[in-house]
Structures are given as structure tokens and as C-alpha cells.
Amino acid sequence: MTYMWALYAREVKRFQKLWMDTVFSPIVSTVLYLSVFGIVAGGQMVGDVNYLLFIYTGLLAMNMVNSSFSNPTFALIIAKNTGSIMDLQLVPVQPWGIGIAYALAAVTRAFITIVIAVLFTGWFIPGLSLEHPLLLLLGMVLTGLEFGMLGVVFGMWSKGFESLTFMTTFIMQPMIFLAGVFYPIATLPAPWDTVSMFNPLHHNINLLRFAVTGYSDGNPWLSLAVVTVLGLMLFAGMHVSTARKIRSL
Amino acid sequence: MIPLHVQAVSKTFHPPKRPKVEALKNVSLKLEAGKIHGLLGPNGAGKSTLIGMISGTLIPDVGSIEIFGVDILKQVRNAKMLMGVVPQEITVEMAFTVREVLYYFSGMYGVPVKERNPRIDAVLAELDLTDKAEERARNLSGGMKRRLMIAKAILHKPKFLILDEPTAGVDVALRQRIWQLVRRLNAEGTTILFTTHYLEEAEQLCDSITLINHGKVIREGNLKELQKEFAQNTIHFELFDTSVEHLPKVKAVGVEFEYPLVDLEADMHAITSHYNGNLKSIKSGAASLETIFLELTK
Ligand SMILES: Nc1ncnc2c1ncn2[C@@H]1O[C@H](COP(=O)(O)OP(=O)(O)OP(=O)(O)O)[C@@H](O)[C@H]1O
Numbered sequence: 237m238t239y240m241w242a243l244y245a246r247e248v249k250r251f252q253k254l255w256m257d258t259v260f261s262p263i264v265s266t267v268l269y270l271s272v273f274g275i276v277a278g279g280q281m282v283g284d285v286n287y288l289l290f291i292y293t294g295l296l297a298m299n300m301v302n303s304s305f306s307n308p309t310f311a312l313i314i315a316k317n318t319g320s321i322m323d324l325q326l327v328p329v330q331p332w333g334i335g336i337a338y339a340l341a342a343v344t345r346a347f348i349t350i351v352i353a354v355l356f357t358g359w360f361i362p363g364l365s366l367e368h369p370l371l372l373l374l375g376m377v378l379t380g381l382e383f384g385m386l387g388v389v390f391g392m393w394s395k396g397f398e399s400l401t402f403m404t405t406f407i408m409q410p411m412i413f414l415a416g417v418f419y420p421i422a423t424l425p426a427p428w429d430t431v432s433m434f435n436p437l438h439h440n441i442n443l444l445r446f447a448v449t450g451y452s453d454g455n456p457w458l459s460l461a462v463v464t465v466l467g468l469m470l471f472a473g474m475h476v477s478t479a480r481k482i483r484s485l
Numbered sequence: 486m487i488p489l490h491v492q493a494v495s496k497t498f499h500p501p502k503r504p505k506v507e508a509l510k511n512v513s514l515k516l517e518a519g520k521i522h523g524l525l526g527p528n529g530a531g532k533s534t535l536i537g538m539i540s541g542t543l544i545p546d547v548g549s550i551e552i553f554g555v556d557i558l559k560q561v562r563n564a565k566m567l568m569g570v571v572p573q574e575i576t577v578e579m580a581f582t583v584r585e586v587l588y589y590f591s592g593m594y595g596v597p598v599k600e601r602n603p604r605i606d607a608v609l610a611e612l613d614l615t616d617k618a619e620e621r622a623r624n625l626s627g628g629m630k631r632r633l634m635i636a637k638a639i640l641h642k643p644k645f646l647i648l649d650e651p652t653a654g655v656d657v658a659l660r661q662r663i664w665q666l667v668r669r670l671n672a673e674g675t676t677i678l679f680t681t682h683y684l685e686e687a688e689q690l691c692d693s694i695t696l697i698n699h700g701k702v703i704r705e706g707n708l709k710e711l712q713k714e715f716a717q718n719t720i721h722f723e724l725f726d727t728s729v730e731h732l733p734k735v736k737a738v739g740v741e742f743e744y745p746l747v748d749l750e751a752d753m754h755a756i757t758s759h760y761n762g763n764l765k766s767i768k769s770g771a772a773s774l775e776t777i778f779l780e781l782t783k
């Protein structure tokens with residue numbers, strides 16, 4: 237267990253060295269999206285919630301997902317390319333410990349990113365409050381871990397940066413598109429509204445948005461359940477992938 | 486306790502779209518505690534494959550491996566904790582300094598936080614890397630990176646240290662330094678297993694050797710005994726001008742030449758009269774490890 241924390245500390249140190257990337261790129265992307273949507277749809281409402289707040293929470297959740305997915309993925313692909321993945325093959329840390337260390341570092345990074353992004357941009361969002369703080373904390377940890385673990389699985393299996401591009405374009409982007417980041421999924425034409433309910437990412441975003449604004453697309457507790465179950469499944473998947481890969485790279 | 490017990494291990498690689506490679510065939514190996522053991526063999530013999538399986542990074546197809554009685558397949562974590570491994574391939578972290586690399590790596594072997602920096606300082610001093618501590622690891626020279634790999638392997642004070650060609654690409658003075666370190670660790674009770682292509686090195690350091698070729702153990706045992714076995718039958722000599730016509734049975738070994746000894750007086754005479762004034766030195770005696778190696782792997 238304690239050995240795992242050294243790996244966690246190393247991975248935190250790694251992104252601390254890329255301070256600018258960690259902090260500013262999400263802020264910039266959030267501000268860009270917001271200014272476009274703010275101009276187009278300023279003043280509209282989704283239920284009781286201002287549309288700007290609706291997409292703001294969606295964007296933050298999306299940032300959280302992206303950041304926690306890409307952190308371990310990049311670290312592992314680079315480690316494979318440089319051969320320093322050998323370190324992970326040698327050390328006495330269990331496969332799940334290796335995966336969790338990477339995923340937790342990703343969660344840490346995502347937290348820092350989100351907190352700083354909110355400090356910089358939260359002032360401009362009408363009606364920003366915090367309806368369910370504990371649920372938000374839980375939702376962030378679960379979401380970060382889930383996509384952090386997905387990033388580990390992907391980083392372990394991927395052949396290189398080309399497959400990362402593939403993953404982003406053909407899997408992550410469509411998932412994000414159908415996750416209700418920019419609009420409530422109820423407004424989608426059939427069958428896309430139903431399809432969206434089966435999109436795991438929708439539940440992460442819905443859960444986080446509900447925790448902040450109190451607005452939910454569908455039952456928020458269903459979302460919490462889906463996120464938790466997926467997290468557990470990914471934990472198993474991550475352990476197996478790491479165990480397999482770490483010994484046959 | 487036996488530091489290493491390898492039993493009937495085989496490994497075949499199946500690279501995609503390439504013919505399979507039988508890297509190891511039924512290899513067994515047992516090391517005595519507190520000794521320095523050399524694993525020798527030509528390129529591609531299977532040394533690194535064997536080391537990979539011992540260190541838990543490769544899974545054997547069949548066979549078992551125990552480190553101080555701990556099975557590397559069944560109790561990977563416990564077994565790994567007992568070892569320090571210097572892989573043949575040099576790899577460095579892109580992002581970190583030498584100190585950071587060592588700090589986190591030793592942490593993953595359970596070295597407590599407050600002990601890490603003192604140990605790092607001591608090891609860096611011993612490997613002559615002190616002034617590179619805050620340098621980015623990837624900016625080190627090849628030989629420095631090699632020493633960094635060695636530093637990584639010993640910070641947690643393993644009882645069993647494995648070095649896969651630790652001195653490849655390292656200059657003479659630093660090679661001495663590395664062997665000094667290995668000897669000290671050995672004197673403190675660490676069992677050593679290493680590979681090298683510098684056979685003089687093996688000759689000076691090893692208590693025993695295992696010679697493998699084409700994935701099979703072809704010879705093993707105490708180095709002195711092996712040398713004795715090959716001892717009485719060789720005459721060594723050096724020449725000023727080496728580009729002359731040689732006697733039929735003469736073999737070049739490094740800068741020396743060797744001649745199979747049958748009758749000391751007659752053979753000496755044959756050599757001295759053939760080479761005459763061109764002869765720089767001549768002696769009979771123990772075969773070098775190089776000769777044994779070439780003899781057995783040919
Ligand atoms: N991952 C792999 N996939 C396919 N073949 C491999 C793999 N690793 C090693 N081999 C093959 O196994 C054989 C033994 O390789 P190994 O690296 O163990 O040799 P070695 O004794 O360490 O050689 P050297 O002295 O050059 O380091 C070689 O034929 C090599 O090509």
C-alpha cells in the first residue's frame with residue numbers, strides 16, 4: 237500500500253512540472269466555449285437554471301473527464317515510448333496499486349484544474365451556487381477515478397499516440413456530444429435521447445451538474461448508481477489490464 | 486536460504502508475423518548465498534530473457550523460480566522486494582531529475598521518506614554522480630545513465646542484486662568503481678548475479694559461472710575448477726608482429742595467441758623456433774575464461 241503512494245507522489249510531481257498546461261488550458265477552453273454560447277444563447281433557461289450555468293457545469297464536468305482520462309494515458313504512452321515503463325514492471329507494487337496511483341494522480345490534477353478554473357471564471361456565471369456539496373465531492377472523486385482508470389486501461393493497451401487520436405475522435409468526442417454537456421438530452425430527437433441515457437458519460441455530467449445546480453436530466457440517483465457501478469467494473473478491468481500488460485510489454 | 490532457485494524454465498517468444506524464438510530451453514540454476522555469480526553467453530543466448538523472468542517482468546512458459554524461497558509467480562510482490570535489478574536496456578524518465586528519479590523509485594520499494602535523501606546522497610557519492618543530482622536524468626551521458634540505473638537498484642538494500650551488463654558503455658575507471666561497489670555489497674552479504682561480455686571482468690569477480698548458449702545451460706560451476714579443467718593444455722604467447730604466418734594449431738585470443746599443449750618441451754620448442762625473434766612473451770598455464778568461453782560456445 238505505502239509503496240503505491242510513492243508512485244502517486246511521482247505522478248503528481250509530473251503534472252506539477254507542467255503547471256501551465258494543467259491550469260491554463262482548461263480555463264482557456266472553458267472561457268472560449270462560454271463566450272460563444274453566452275452570445276448565442278444568453279438569457280435562456282433550462283428548467284429553473286440559467287442556460288449559461290447549465291453549460292458551465294457541463295463544461296467543467298467535461299474538463300474533469302478529459303483531464304483525468306488524458307493524464308494517465310499520456311504518462312503511460314510516454315513511459316512506453318521511452319522504455320521507462322520498465323520501472324513499473326520491476327517495482328513491488330500490485331497491478332491495481334499501479335493503476336490506482338495513476339488514477340488518483342489524475343483525480344488530484346482534475347480537482348486542482350476545476351478549483352482554479354472556477355476561481356477564475358465562476359464570477360461571471362449567473363446563479364452559480366452549490367446545492368449538494370458532499371454529493372459534488374463524491375461525484376468528482378468517482379468521476380475522476382473512473383476516467384482515470386479508463387485512462388490507465390487505455391494507456392496500457394494503446395500502441396502509441398496514434399491510437400490516442402483514434403480514441404479521442406471516435407469514442408470520446410461522440411460520447412461527449414451525446415452526454416448533454418451543451419443541452420438537456422430531453423431536447424434531442426428520438427432515438428438520440430434514449431441513446432444518451434446509455435452513454436455512461438451522461439451520468440457523470442448529470443450527477444455533477446445536479447450536485448451544483450439541483451437540475452437533473454432524469455433521476456440523479458440513477459446517475460450516481462451508474463457511475464459507481466462503472467467505477468467498480470473499471471477497477472477490475474484496470475487491474476486485469478495492468479497485470480497483463482506490465483508483464484508482457 | 487537459497488537466493489535464487491530456477492527450476493526447468495522454458496520460454497518461447499511468438500512475435501507477431503515472425504517465426505517463434507525459443508529463447509530458453511529447460512534452464513535450471515541455483516545460486517549460493519553471498520557469492521558473485523556470472524551469467525555468460527554470446528549475444529542472443531537468452532541471458533536477459535532469464536533475468537527478465539527472475540525479476541518478474543516476464544512469465545516463463547513452464548518451470549518455477551524462487552527468490553529466497555519466495556515464488557516469483559505466486560508471490561510477485563514479496564519476491565520483488567528482495568531483489569534489486571539493473572536491466573540491460575537503459576531507460577530514463579523524461580521529466581525528472583536524478584534525485585527525483587531515485588526518490589520516487591526507492592519509495593516504490595518501501596524506503597521511508599526520511600531515509601531516502603541520505604541514502605541517495607551516499608549512493609550518488611559512491612557512483613561519482615553527486616554533482617549531477619539535480620540534473621535532468623535524460624541529460625546525463627550514457628555511462629552516467631547506466632550508473633543511475635545501478636543507483637536505482639541498490640537504494641532499498643536488496644539481499645540479491647541482479648545486473649544485466651552493468652558496465653556496457655562505461656569507461657575503464659568507472660568500471661573499476663562499479664566493481665568496487667559490487668564487491669562492497671557482496672562483502673556485506675549481498676548475493677550478486679551479473680552478465681557481462683568483458684570476460685576479464687567475470688574472471689576477476691566471479692566465484693562461479695553459468696554459461697548459456699542457444700537458450701541452454703552448457704556449463705556451470707566454480708570458476709577455478711573450470712579453469713583447472715582447461716588449465717594444463719594451453720601455451721599463451723604474444724608477438725611483436727602479429728601479421729605473420731602462424732603454426733597450424735595457433736588461435737588468436739585477444740592480443741594473445743594460444744597453442745594447445747601436449748608435450749611442454751616439444752611444443753615450446755616448436756613455437757620458439759617458428760616465431761623466433763618475433764616472440765614477445767610465452768607462458769604455459771591456466772586457460773583464460775575467454776578461451777573456455779570460445780571453446781564451449783563454438
Ligand atoms: N520480446 C521478445 N520477442 C521476441 N523475441 C525476443 C524477445 N526478447 C528476446 N527475444 C529473442 O530471444 C533470444 C534471447 O534474447 P536475450 O535478450 O535473452 O539474449 P541475451 O543473452 O541477453 O543477449 P545479449 O548478450 O545480446 O544481451 C534472442 O534471439 C532474442 O531475439
Ligand SMILES: [Mg+2]
Nearest residue numbers: 532533534573
Ligand atoms: Mg541481454
